[in-house]
Amino acid sequence: MRIAVLAFDTRGGVQPYVALSLGLQQAGHEVTMITTADFGDLVTGHGVTFAATTGDTEATVRAMGGAAELSARERGRFMREQMQATAGRTAAEVLAGARGSDVVMAGIGGSLTGRPVAEKLGIPFLEAHLQPLGPPTAAFPGPLLPQVPAWLGGAGRKASHRITALALRSMLSAGSRQIRAELGLPVRPAPLSGTLPAVYGFSPQVVPQPPEWGPQRKITGYWSLPAAPGWTPPDALVDFLAAGPPPVCIGFGSMSSRDPERLSDLILQSVRRARVRAVLLSGWGGLADQGGDDVFVTSEVPHDWLFPQMAAVVHHGGAGTTGAALTAGVPSVVVPFAVDQPFWASRVVALDVGPRPIPRKRLTSENLGAALRTATTDDAMARRAADLGTRIRAENGVATAVRHLESFPLSGV
Numbered sequence: 001m002r003i004a005v006l007a008f009d010t011r012g013g014v015q016p017y018v019a020l021s022l023g024l025q026q027a028g029h030e031v032t033m034i035t036t037a038d039f040g041d042l043v044t045g046h047g048v049t050f051a052a053t054t055g056d057t058e059a060t061v062r063a064m065g066g067a068a069e070l071s072a073r074e075r076g077r078f079m080r081e082q083m084q085a086t087a088g089r090t091a092a093e094v095l096a097g098a099r100g101s102d103v104v105m106a107g108i109g110g111s112l113t114g115r116p117v118a119e120k121l122g123i124p125f126l127e128a129h130l131q132p133l134g135p136p137t138a139a140f141p142g143p144l145l146p147q148v149p150a151w152l153g154g155a156g157r158k159a160s161h162r163i164t165a166l167a168l169r170s171m172l173s174a175g176s177r178q179i180r181a182e183l184g185l186p187v188r189p190a191p192l193s194g195t196l197p198a199v200y201g202f203s204p205q206v207v208p209q210p211p212e213w214g215p216q217r218k219i220t221g222y223w224s225l226p227a228a229p230g231w232t233p234p235d236a237l238v239d240f241l242a243a244g245p246p247p248v249c250i251g252f253g254s255m256s257s258r259d260p261e262r263l264s265d266l267i268l269q270s271v272r273r274a275r276v277r278a279v280l281l282s283g284w285g286g287l288a289d290q291g292g293d294d295v296f297v298t299s300e301v302p303h304d305w306l307f308p309q310m311a312a313v314v315h316h317g318g319a320g321t322t323g324a325a326l327t328a329g330v331p332s333v334v335v336p337f338a339v340d341q342p343f344w345a346s347r348v349v350a351l352d353v354g355p356r357p358i359p360r361k362r363l364t365s366e367n368l369g370a371a372l373r374t375a376t377t378d379d380a381m382a383r384r385a386a387d388l389g390t391r392i393r394a395e396n397g398v399a400t401a402v403r404h405l406e407s408f409p410l411s412g413v
Contacts (some may be wrong), residue, residue: 001410002030004098005128006110008053008090012320013109014039016130016201019225020251023398027406034097034110044119045228051097053090068397070087087113087178095120095183104408112172113179119190120183123411127198127217128401131340131348133168134198134217134341136161137210144168146343197408199401202323203392206347218404221397222323227302237279238297241309247296248372250314251281251308252335253321271295273369276376279306292406303328312375314368317341317348317357326353331375331382333368335360353385 003024007017014035025031033043036055037317043050094113098104098121106114106124118125127133131143138154141147142164148156172403177187197216200207201223209219241247250267271278271294280297303321307313307328315321317336324342325332332344332354345357355374358367375381 002101004032004034004101004104006034006106006114009109012318013130015225016320018043018046018048019289019398020401022046023402024313027402032097034094047278053093087175088182091179091182112175116180116183116185119185124196124198129200132207135212137212137412139208143340143343146346197405199404201397203395205388205391206326211264220400221320221395222327223397224304237296237298246309246311247277247311248312248314249279252316255317269365270368270372273365274372278301306319319342319344327389327392329386331385333371333375335363351388
């Protein structure tokens, strides 16, 4: 089968689709991964065929002027403006990259363009999500509205899924209309077939399989991507890890800040309050290079190599980073910024594998230092995290996803 896999997101939202694409390719399928040009090395470095679209995701995030501090309204307005500016060009590039495919596959980040392109080509569109987006369920709240009062019960949790769906439609509707017009399609999209398979790249240990989703929708386990062939860790980092007790890892991925020096100072104060060593991942957040004997600063390191060697991980609650920390079996301190990050923070708390999350706007050196002390000294929490990691590592999310997709006949759909 010839499969076009789309992913338009930050690195944490693209990398799992590289893993899925690689698994499909190893199972004998012809896979083309379509994403922005800046991820070309990530895709081709794992031997996956790459079709680039114009754009640089990191530059776009930085152009937002501090993703960490934007309100939901400001973030939504910026994204709508970006979609309107690039929709026509992206639609043409995705259409060219997907020609000759038998199916198009994407999550929420790629569905805006992938679904109408599949419709234009007359081929199935398959959902492949990193968030629990699907029919309303009482098993857990919607990923954009995780704080549902307990007294509302299952009805409230189902309502939160409907509100999540409405919010996503509102955010994507203008871009969808523009793309469909560019492709010469009717304004209203054709309904998705309820008989098509859908896969979800997170663990059922973290989010349970809802009974309302039926056999078509499968929570498979995380789609974990190993380090690229030939990658070796920097000698200085290896030496730092060997020079003392396991440190904590602190990094906020793509969550850029308007004042990275101030955020870096806050982090360093927290580390010293908690009396721990730290590896600071500067990432797209642009955290300042202010290391020392107790702090090692680097831009990025493969999470599957680094996290198992940590005492705890401080992160923003992105789907991919949360999965990597839980898989590693170490406690998480989540500092959620926006979108689905509060949902993943709530799952960490529900599983009791990390202290209560600290919303970015309430982050101080005092409360982060206290959370670090809890995460690194609570032996019962460490045992729960280790046990969860063992169970997650026993799964093979990519292989399960491939088997699930192959179990549904797609010809003639």
